[in-house]
Amino acid sequence: MDIVFVILLCVGYFVGNYLEKKHFQNIKKRERQTIHVPVVTFGAKQELPDANEAALFLGSVVVSADYFKMFASSLRNLVGGRVVVYESVLDRGRREAILRMKEQAISWGATQVVNVRLETSTIGNRTSGKGLVAIEVTAYGTGIR
Amino acid sequence: MASRYPNQASSGHSNIIITTLEGVPGKEVVEHFGLVQGSTIRAKHVGRDIMAGFKNLIGGELKGYTELLQEARKEAVDRMIEQANFVGANAVVNVRFATSSVAQGAAELFAYGTAVKVR
Numbered sequence: 001m002d003i004v005f006v007i008l009l010c011v012g013y014f015v016g017n018y019l020e021k022k023h024f025q026n027i028k029k030r031e032r033q034t035i036h037v038p039v040v041t042f043g044a045k046q047e048l049p050d051a052n053e054a055a056l057f058l059g060s061v062v063v064s065a066d067y068f069k070m071f072a073s074s075l076r077n078l079v080g081g082r083v084v085v086y087e088s089v090l091d092r093g094r095r096e097a098i099l100r101m102k103e104q105a106i107s108w109g110a111t112q113v114v115n116v117r118l119e120t121s122t123i124g125n126r127t128s129g130k131g132l133v134a135i136e137v138t139a140y141g142t143g144i145r
Numbered sequence: 146m147a148s149r150y151p152n153q154a155s156s157g158h159s160n161i162i163i164t165t166l167e168g169v170p171g172k173e174v175v176e177h178f179g180l181v182q183g184s185t186i187r188a189k190h191v192g193r194d195i196m197a198g199f200k201n202l203i204g205g206e207l208k209g210y211t212e213l214l215q216e217a218r219k220e221a222v223d224r225m226i227e228q229a230n231f232v233g234a235n236a237v238v239n240v241r242f243a244t245s246s247v248a249q250g251a252a253e254l255f256a257y258g259t260a261v262k263v264r
Contacts, residue, residue, distance in 0.1 A: 008202065016204040023205065044167050044239065051170035056163040056240060058218065062211045064197070066204030089204065096206070115165040121244040123189075123210065123252050134197065134207055136214055140242060142164040 012067030020088060027095050034102050039141065043114030051144035055108060058140040059100030062123065063093035065133050093137040094118065101139045110143030117141065161226050162236040162263070169236050169263045178232040178260035183224030187217040188251040214254065218242065221256040234260035 043049060065073070069085040076083050097118070105113050119138045168174050189210065197207045229237050240258035247253050
């Protein structure tokens with residue numbers, strides 16, 4: 001039983017870390033590719049932007065933490081404080097969601113994405129501390145051209 | 146650049162304009178019809194849950210869930226558009242999304258906005 005636990009922990013740590021690093025590299029690459037289109041959170045309470053067309057774009061992603069992170073956060077729960085291991089999970093989720101929205105907008109021909117809103121919600125059971133930790137991050141905004 | 150993802154906001158077979166702004170750029174709002182909304186409640190199915198359980202070991206994106214929620218959100222938007230069509234609007238402005246979990250493993254996806262006529 002102990003062996004299984006240690007193996008799961010190791011798999012979670014090494015494979016999870018590797019995949020996360022790769023994902024972050026991928027995100028950085030795509031962020032550089034899409035940097036020419038500004039994404040802004042304002043736009044509703046001011047003059048309408050000068051454009052001919054507008055459309056709604058939405059990007060969403062469901063991310064989860066790996067086994068090691070869940071274990072580390074349950075330890076962290078004992079003493080409280082900053083849960084560093086989860087910060088990267090949400091960071092990569094949020095950036096991925098924004099990128100997906102942006103890539104759709106770019107392929108439509110948007111020059112700007114305005115009034116972007118971000119939302120985070122938990123799916124899965126949060127009442128019992130165990131089980132799936134799945135977080136959905138959504139980004140949506142109006143592309144104009 | 147071709148996107149790897151189709152438009153996730155709606156199925157796109159309607160000519161209603163949807164924006165998160167308070168109007169439609171390049172057009173003028175001529176009539177307000179009030180609130181329109183669409184919602185759907187979805188539960189995840191067991192097969193996906195088991196796969197997600199495995200995926201949860203190494204972390205990262207749970208594609209099955211992402212697709213499930215995208216599908217559901219599209220339906221919520223489509224229902225909102227249906228309502229807008231019904232009242233005779235040709236645009237929905239100031240659209241917002243909300244998600245809430247109503248029961249164990251079930252989530253409500255909700256979209257709402259203001260139906261208007263633009264010219």
